[in-house]
Amino acid sequence: xxxxxxxxxxxxxxxxxxxxxxxxxxxxxxxxxxxxxxxxxxxxxxxxxxxxxxxxxxxxxxxxxxxxxxxxxxxxxxxxxxxxxxxxxxxxxxxxxxxxxxxxxxxxxxx
Amino acid sequence: xxxxxxxxxxxxxxxxxxxxxxxxxxxxxxxxxxxxxxxxxxxxxxxxxxxxxxxxxxxxxxxxxxxxxxxxxxxxxxxxxxxxxxxxxxxxxxxxxxxxxxxxxxxxxxxxxxx
Numbered sequence: 101x102x103x104x105x106x107x108x109x110x111x112x113x114x115x116x117x118x119x120x121x122x123x124x125x126x127x128x129x130x131x132x133x134x135x136x137x138x139x140x141x142x143x144x145x146x147x148x149x150x151x152x153x154x155x156x157x158x159x160x161x162x163x164x165x166x167x168x169x170x171x172x173x174x175x176x177x178x179x180x181x182x183x184x185x186x187x188x189x190x191x192x193x194x195x196x197x198x199x200x201x202x203x204x205x206x207x208x209x210x211x
Numbered sequence: 212x213x214x215x216x217x218x219x220x221x222x223x224x225x226x227x228x229x230x231x232x233x234x235x236x237x238x239x240x241x242x243x244x245x246x247x248x249x250x251x252x253x254x255x256x257x258x259x260x261x262x263x264x265x266x267x268x269x270x271x272x273x274x275x276x277x278x279x280x281x282x283x284x285x286x287x288x289x290x291x292x293x294x295x296x297x298x299x300x301x302x303x304x305x306x307x308x309x310x311x312x313x314x315x316x317x318x319x320x321x322x323x324x325x326x
Contacts, residue, residue: 130312142215142302142317143254188253192310198267199244199306199315203253 104132104189104202112208119176121205123189124169130192132165134174137186137204146174146187179209217303217318224293224325232288232321234303240316242309243286245278246302248320254302260286261309293325 107122123132131150135143149156149165149172156163162175176183188204216235224230236243245257256270260280271277275293280286290297300322304315 130310133314135315141300142319143304143315145314145316148314190315192312198256198259198270199304200256201246201254 104191104200106187106189106202106205108205109203110206110208112210113179115179115181115209115211117179117209119179119183119207119209121174121187121207123172123174123202125172125189125191125202126170129167132163132172133190133199134161134163134172135188135190135201137188143188176207179207181209181211183207184209215303215305215316215318217301217321219321220319221322222324224323226295226325227292229289229291230293230323232290232301232303232323234286234288234305234318236284236286236303236305237307237316238284240305240307241283242306242313242315243280244304244306244315245286245288246304247299248302249299257288257301259309290323293323295325298323298325 104123104125113119133148134146137143147158147163149163160177165172186204186206188201190199190201218233241262243260246254248254258278259267275291278288300320302320304317306313306315
């Protein structure tokens with residue numbers, strides 16, 4: 101079952117620019133998480149935002165959550181070439197059991 | 212251990228053979244997830260274990276796929292009579308808090324190629 105859907109599918113920017121990725125989901129959630137994946141292998145957790153939170157920061161990352169629109173955004177400020185990766189949002193599923201991922205946004209940052 | 216460990220890293224098998232993929236989660240993590248990722252695609256949920264509860268098998272694509280978790284620790288994903296469409300990276304993750312409420316730690320995956 102697909103819960104989250106990221107937009108855009110691909111994003112290309114220059115170093116120093118900001119990158120914004122969006123995630124929409126279908127059903128009520130307890131929390132939403134963002135992950136990063138380099139080179140198609142293991143994912144790394146970036147940030148978790150709970151359903152009663154609206155905004156959260158971690159370093160150059162800013163995540164917002166709008167439960168009324170069932171959407172979240174991930175903003176990476178002052179991007180670097182090392183930020184090149186795929187970014188996924190993940191939510192608990194309808195049954196409140198598993199962690200379900202979207203299809204991801206591929207970010208390319210060129211120097 | 213320091214993190215989630217998966218073995219083997221790569222597996223090439225002939226069509227029709229059975230394969231077993233292993234996942235060693237972080238000690239003390241009660242939740243364990245298996246996912247499948249085809250080239251350039253998102254993560255497809257397969258199965259979820261939480262403590263001693265019955266696993267959530269709702270993501271398994273066919274009855275050729277099964278998984279077990281022994282003693283609440285190591286997990287094995289078994290694919291019987293492999294098909295070419297089973298070729299993918301199989302990812303395992305564990306979490307201290309389950310039900311999607313906590314950070315999941317991922318292994319590096321097993322790349323399965325069925326020829």
